[in-house]
Amino acid sequence: MLSSRQKFAFRSVQHWQNLIKNQGSLVNAIVGDSCIHVDQHYPLDDWRSPCTTFQGFYHCHRADGSREHGHIHLFKRFDGIGLVHLFAISFDNKGLPLSFFNVSPKVASDKGLCPSIRASVVQSGVGSWRTFADKKLSNVLFFVINLIGMYSDEIGSQMAQEPMCSMARCGKEVMWIYNINWMADLAKL
Numbered sequence: 257m258l259s260s261r262q263k264f265a266f267r268s269v270q271h272w273q274n275l276i277k278n279q280g281s282l283v284n285a286i287v288g289d290s291c292i293h294v295d296q297h298y299p300l301d302d303w304r305s306p307c308t309t310f311q312g313f314y315h316c317h318r319a320d321g322s323r324e325h326g327h328i329h330l331f332k333r334f335d336g337i338g339l340v341h342l343f344a345i346s347f348d349n350k351g352l353p354l355s356f357f358n359v360s361p362k363v364a365s366d367k368g369l370c371p372s373i374r375a376s377v378v379q380s381g382v383g384s385w386r387t388f389a390d391k392k393l394s395n396v397l398f399f400v401i402n403l404i405g406m407y408s409d410e411i412g413s414q415m416a417q418e419p420m421c422s423m424a425r426c427g428k429e430v431m432w433i434y435n436i437n438w439m440a441d442l443a444k445l
């Protein structure tokens with residue numbers, strides 16, 4: 257019987273293959289054929305779940321050919337707090353995932369939230385994230401959701417270990433980074 261990690265991994269590969277077949281790459285599927293504009297959100301008005309609980313976008317900070325092409329920032333809206341940055345996923349120029357990371361609340365311009373509550377969004381399972389996937393970009397978002405599912409233990413434990421909100425405002429831009437080798441991790445399953 258397949259473990260939940262294996263199921264997510266299997267589905268991530270299926271959606272990855274659809275992306276390659278239909279749009280060439282994850283980056284092409286998100287950005288299109290034109291050159292990427294630094295700091296512009298893709299899509300322009302962000303991905304939003306129908307109930308606007310989840311939100312996300314892809315962007316790049318530098319078009320200098322560094323190893324990272326860009327990253328997806330993911331947010332969740334909490335009652336009484338507003339939009340909170342959960343974490344980000346970094347991709348190379350072929351659209352292969354490189355790492356998961358989080359920026360400090362200061363950089364994300366949100367009010368911060370207790371790390372364990374933020375981590376529980378990932379650890380409680382990515383089932384609820386499915387509402388996030390709209391039809392237009394279903395391959396991209398289903399790939400991302402299943403990739404998160406595959407690594408939910410690792411992401412959740414990194415998030416849970418984040419310093420408390422007040423301490424996080426110490427000027428650090430990146431609070432944690434978890435590098436992955438997706439292909440090698442798939443081969444190990």
Ligand SMILES: [Zn+2]
Pocket residue numbers: 315317327329
């Ligand atoms: Zn960014």
